[in-house]
Amino acid sequence: MMKSKPILYSSVLLCVLLVAPSCSRFGGGGSDATPAMVSETVSKETREAELRNLAGEYIRQTGGEEDRGQVIKRNPYYYKEYSLYPEGASNLTVDIQEKESRTVPYVGQVEVSKQRFATRLHRKRDEASADSNFLRDTGTETITFELRSQRWVRVGSLFVAERTEELVNGEWVPAQEEVERTVAEEETDGNWFQRAWSSITGR
Numbered sequence: 001m002m003k004s005k006p007i008l009y010s011s012v013l014l015c016v017l018l019v020a021p022s023c024s025r026f027g028g029g030g031s032d033a034t035p036a037m038v039s040e041t042v043s044k045e046t047r048e049a050e051l052r053n054l055a056g057e058y059i060r061q062t063g064g065e066e067d068r069g070q071v072i073k074r075n076p077y078y079y080k081e082y083s084l085y086p087e088g089a090s091n092l093t094v095d096i097q098e099k100e101s102r103t104v105p106y107v108g109q110v111e112v113s114k115q116r117f118a119t120r121l122h123r124k125r126d127e128a129s130a131d132s133n134f135l136r137d138t139g140t141e142t143i144t145f146e147l148r149s150q151r152w153v154r155v156g157s158l159f160v161a162e163r164t165e166e167l168v169n170g171e172w173v174p175a176q177e178e179v180e181r182t183v184a185e186e187e188t189d190g191n192w193f194q195r196a197w198s199s200i201t202g203r
Contacts, residue, residue, distance in 0.1 A: 047106065047147070048094050054152050055110040055143055056089030063088075068117075071128050077121040078128035084115045106147040114141040114159060135175055137161035 067082040093111040116137045122128040139161040145152045165172040 051108045059085045078125045079119050081118040087113050104146045108145040110143045136165045
């Protein structure tokens with residue numbers, strides 16, 4: 001009986017050594033949580049800079065007069081449009097919100113001053129192509145990004161016009177027509193144009 005005790009003690013000790021790592025791995029205070037929290041704390045300092053750079057690239061690619069002569073079709077209308085960012089990416093307002101989501105832990109919104117130039121809506125493509133009378137909307141665009149797999153992804157943008165002007169004798173003056181002033185839908189939807197100019201065309 002005395003010789004069996006060392007074997008028993010050895011068996012108990014072996015079980016303790018095998019179980020202990022499992023407890024530390026699956027317990028609520030496991031060591032795996034600490035590196036993730038530290039990583040998020042460190043990377044949070046660079047998220048705003050990353051978002052600014054990405055928004056700046058979007059502005060550089062989107063803004064410009066290259067599309068001035070391009071006719072856009074949004075059934076049943078045709079029109080021309082282009083955008084400018086007078087301040088470029090030098091004066092961006094960035095807001096990052098943390099979300100209770102594993103797939104999208106952060107949502108970022110970037111606000112930037114914008115001017116959108118667009119002709120009136122036309123039923124015929126030829127009429128839209130010949131129209132060079134642009135109205136100018138000045139306001140703010142809000143670009144929304146989501147952080148997915150540690151990368152910012154643009155998911156949409158929203159432009160809200162504060163005033164609408166037309167070019168008369170080389171000078172921008174308030175537009176004479178009554179234009180509906182509502183918050184625009186996301187730019188990707190394209191519904192804002194139909195609402196914005198419906199009062200002008202009467203269609």
